[in-house]
Amino acid sequence: MRTSMFRSVESAIRRVSTSSPSTSTSSTHFARRCFSSESAPAPARKVAVLGAAGGIGQPLALLMKLNPLVSSLSLYDIAGTPGVAADVSHINTRSEVAGYMGEDQLAQALDGCDLVIIPAGVPRKPGMTRDDLFNINAGIVKTLCTAIAKYCPHALVNMISNPVNSTVPIAAEIFKKAGTYDEKRLFGVTTLDVVRARTFFAGKANVNVADVNVPVVGGHAGITILPLFSQATPKGSNLSDEQITALTKRTQDGGTEVVEAKAGKGSATLSMAYAGAVFADACLKGLNGVPDIVECSYVQSNITDIPFFASKVRLGKNGVEEILGLGPMSDFEKEGLEKLKPELLSSIEKGVKFANQ
Numbered sequence: 001m002r003t004s005m006f007r008s009v010e011s012a013i014r015r016v017s018t019s020s021p022s023t024s025t026s027s028t029h030f031a032r033r034c035f036s037s038e039s040a041p042a043p044a045r046k047v048a049v050l051g052a053a054g055g056i057g058q059p060l061a062l063l064m065k066l067n068p069l070v071s072s073l074s075l076y077d078i079a080g081t082p083g084v085a086a087d088v089s090h091i092n093t094r095s096e097v098a099g100y101m102g103e104d105q106l107a108q109a110l111d112g113c114d115l116v117i118i119p120a121g122v123p124r125k126p127g128m129t130r131d132d133l134f135n136i137n138a139g140i141v142k143t144l145c146t147a148i149a150k151y152c153p154h155a156l157v158n159m160i161s162n163p164v165n166s167t168v169p170i171a172a173e174i175f176k177k178a179g180t181y182d183e184k185r186l187f188g189v190t191t192l193d194v195v196r197a198r199t200f201f202a203g204k205a206n207v208n209v210a211d212v213n214v215p216v217v218g219g220h221a222g223i224t225i226l227p228l229f230s231q232a233t234p235k236g237s238n239l240s241d242e243q244i245t246a247l248t249k250r251t252q253d254g255g256t257e258v259v260e261a262k263a264g265k266g267s268a269t270l271s272m273a274y275a276g277a278v279f280a281d282a283c284l285k286g287l288n289g290v291p292d293i294v295e296c297s298y299v300q301s302n303i304t305d306i307p308f309f310a311s312k313v314r315l316g317k318n319g320v321e322e323i324l325g326l327g328p329m330s331d332f333e334k335e336g337l338e339k340l341k342p343e344l345l346s347s348i349e350k351g352v353k354f355a356n357q
């Protein structure tokens, strides 16, 4: 899996946190180091963030403003976007920023978009599952996807709103009804699971976190999140079965760990904004024809008997270029795969049913 994006963000942050004011790099240099490694002028790309005034939306707006692959940044929410847009727009990087507020400005926000990122909707509180968000977030996603089908039907869509296992199938159904569905352009963002798996593995295996890769497959809720630690690189110190079981559980419960630590004040926002920015950057690089961009994502898939499934995906000019197979799995992972299927399938069916009622 390509890791240059992760490495460059990490090295940029290390450098900023250790440099004195007199030795710090310019802000433009910082943005370049954070994201694309391309030096040639990148094509114009309009990116929208829907839910841009929220806990994820604001830091994600900041990170997308730092991305030199973005030429136009459209920040939409039902409230609060003028302030977020004014604030972010003062950063001296390439993109022009515009804020849009309320449904009557949604068309303008979406018009001409190449990529739409959706972190709109309510987050969990302690004691809730992601599925408990379905009743509110399904409707929000339906409204937003109906508008996407109308105003930017060819955009890539990065779905962050939970429950991702259901919101992606909802989006697919809405696009099908509108006659605009292209399965290559719809992605559930599961990058945070990969980010967590990499971090947790590095700690236990005693390897440099910047070098670690771990595919995470399945879906994005509890046991449907299946990290494949047997494929983790670099190998590092040998981990026992107990350690692998514990790492798997911690990755599956990573979201809950943050929800509980925030004690009623929402779920992961900063790590999610980072993960969302990493995935959006990969999508933009793919659109721009950069070769060998591979990330895990929850997409329409036939690598298992479940119609939507997260796995490694090669990104290209049309979105999904290739869905990569699961690769060799340990017996523990094979067992996890069979266990997750009923829950994932039922979340998919729930989304499909909702979109068609």
Ligand SMILES: NC(=O)c1ccc[n+]([C@@H]2O[C@H](COP(=O)([O-])OP(=O)(O)OC[C@H]3O[C@@H](n4cnc5c(N)ncnc54)[C@H](O)[C@@H]3O)[C@@H](O)[C@H]2O)c1
Residues within 6 Å of the ligand: 050, 051, 052, 053, 054, 055, 056, 057, 076, 077, 078, 079, 119, 120, 121, 122, 123, 124, 133, 137, 140, 143, 144, 159, 160, 161, 162, 163, 164, 189, 190, 191, 192, 193, 220, 266, 267, 268, 269, 272
């Ligand atoms: N995929 C993942 O890995 C992942 C990780 C973290 C959070 N999430 C999910 O992301 C979502 C947002 O989380 P958050 O912490 O940013 O929540 P938040 O409440 O802080 O922000 C959500 C934003 O969405 C906006 N919103 C509500 N209805 C909208 C609509 N119809 N159109 C546009 N915007 C609308 C709200 O005004 C708010 O600003 C939640 O569903 C959460 O569960 C997913």
Ligand SMILES: O=C(O)C[C@H](O)C(=O)O
Residues within 6 Å of the ligand: 123, 124, 130, 162, 192, 254, 255, 256, 258, 259, 267, 268
């Ligand atoms: O856990 C949540 O509710 C938010 C998100 O899906 C996460 O994994 O952090």
